[in-house]
Amino acid sequence: MSQPALAPSSDLGVGSSKVFGLDIRPFERGTRLDLDHLDAAITERAEAAFSFLERLVAAPSTVGNEDEAQVIVEHELKRLGFEVERLSIPEGIGDDPLAGVPQVPHAGRYDIIGRLGDGNDPSLLLNGHVDVVPAEQPDLWTSPPFEPRRDGDRMFGRGAGDMKGGFAMAMLAVDALMAAHPGAIGGSLLFASVIEEECTGNGTLAAARAGVLADAAILPEPTGLDLLVAGVGILWLDVVVTGWSAHAEAADRAVNPVDLSLRIVERLRGLEREMNTRIEPVMDGVAHPYNVNIGTFRSGDWPSSVPATATLRIRVGHPSAWSAEEAEARVRAAILSAGEEERWLRDHPPAIRASGFKARGYALAADDPLAELVAASHEAAHGARPRAKPLASTTDARIYLNDFAVPALCYGPIAHDIHGIDESVELSSIVAGARTLARVIGTWFADPPEHR
Structure with missing residues (x-):
């Protein structure tokens, strides 16, 4: 500062x-x-x-x-x-x-x-x-x-x-x-x-x-x-992605939740870019006020095993005009949209739950x-x-x-x-x-x- x-x-x-x-x-x-x-x-x-x-x-x-x-x-x-x-x-x-x-x-x-x-x-x-x-x-x-x-x-x-x-x-x-x-x-x-x-x-x-x-x-x-004198809205969510675990020798036939999580992160980055194309006046002077942060990522317990699940804990900064409910709905939609290109995610949608901040701007x-x-x-x-x-x-x-x-x-x-x-x-x-x-x-x- x-x-x-x-x-x-x-x-x-x-x-x-x-x-x-x-x-x-x-x-x-x-x-x-x-x-x-x-x-x-x-x-x-x-x-x-x-x-x-x-x-x-x-x-x-x-x-x-x-x-x-x-x-x-x-x-x-x-x-x-x-x-x-x-x-x-x-x-x-x-x-x-x-x-x-x-x-x-x-x-x-x-x-x-x-x-x-x-x-x-x-x-x-x-x-x-x-x-x-x-x-x-x-x-x-x-x-x-x-x-x-x-x-x-x-x-x-x-x-x-x-x-x-x-x-x-x-x-x-x-x-x-x-x-x-x-x-x-x-x-x-x-x-x-x-x-x-x-x-x-x-x-x-x-x-x-x-x-x-x-x-x-x-x-x-x-x-x-x-x-x-001002701050953005903040939302925390936990996202649990379920795959299909197996021995690593069958990794090509298993479903790795880490790979699925990367698809979800791509969609969240798209939401981040979209939010920052329309910066509200109260954030004047802040070049990139709305950030999606993957704060923690945990998956697996053994190098030779395809993990069964992956858990992302995310923090989303969003416009003040969004209520906590609207923010959660928009972020959920972005996460679930990964199923549009990944059938497994469409058939096995990730579990999403609020965890921490539900703060308005x-x-x-x-x-x-x-x-x-x-x-x-x-x-x-x-x-x-x-x-x-x-x-x-x-x-x-x-x-x-x-x-x-x-x-x-x-x-x-x-x-x-x-x-x-x-x-x-x-x-x-x-x-x-x-x-x-x-x-x-x-x-x-x-x-x-x-x-x-």
Whole structure:
């Protein structure tokens, strides 16, 4: 992700210039913000935030294994003065019409919810997902993926970028803000540390269903210090292809499901090409927003045996205009169309089942007051305007925007190789993002939305 230009902070207070029509006057209404004091507090606490990040990255919080990381977040929120609760994920969340298909049982798994302030309006919600994707082939990493390593301005480790660096940024912003201006939260600041963002969004959905909502939500995902305001729809499917197994000496007379799977992949590539010939305006600037990814492929158990089945797990990015139901119908049709040229597939159609995301696309207007405030705060802190951009993927912001009428966007640090080998986050961008976010939070509570 590209890094916007950073510049020294400017002094903003009563009578200061307005950016996007917003007067950046955080904290007590009508008083002056001492930005130097705030930025000094951020600098003083940066190493503590990096230490928190190291502990969090060292907790291998893959889906179903989030407890250790959630306890670390819980302790940090309590240290910052939040009232904290564990919100259990209902076992029946998968039956919710807005839910994705659960990957593992929810028994014993929970979100962490923190509350800071007097409990009144205005309210602001920070949301981060503690789950991370698996670290495939750790031997390919320079260092073990769950042993965080610092090298210059970078911290390496699975989840360092996506999105535990965002947790560190948010905690640093709140820590410094409360130190520089005690009592700054004249309302309700909520923090939701959720599970399953990487596969369903059910953690955020469960919290929202339980009433963990606010006037607006900010998700410190790794956006490169830009504003992420839109995402495509996402669908996960499992496809099981059945062949006719045999000894390899009779392979010419058997039916190999691997060969059949390649025919199906060809049809999926055709769907991908078709989708990308008509890119919706919200994805402007993204050359190829709709991707079909064959995430896993498994077949066979012996070189001299023709396998009986092959299983593909696929992820399809699709236009926002498609509902989850329409997306699934179109993808199913593409898969089954392989039977037009392969009689075996026509007579023995593959089994197709939903597995994970059933996410609609989403978009926040670039001129939404929340986007304006975050952009103005970034410019005030760094002297350059951030971009408002879309993503060829999804985030939990879609749940707030699509289903609960809560304005939401993502703003967070600069990360490299997320979901890949040697994932990392730039530590200086955590500090830079905290400078922006502290200004956003202060402004939000000093100048409530209804006053803007």
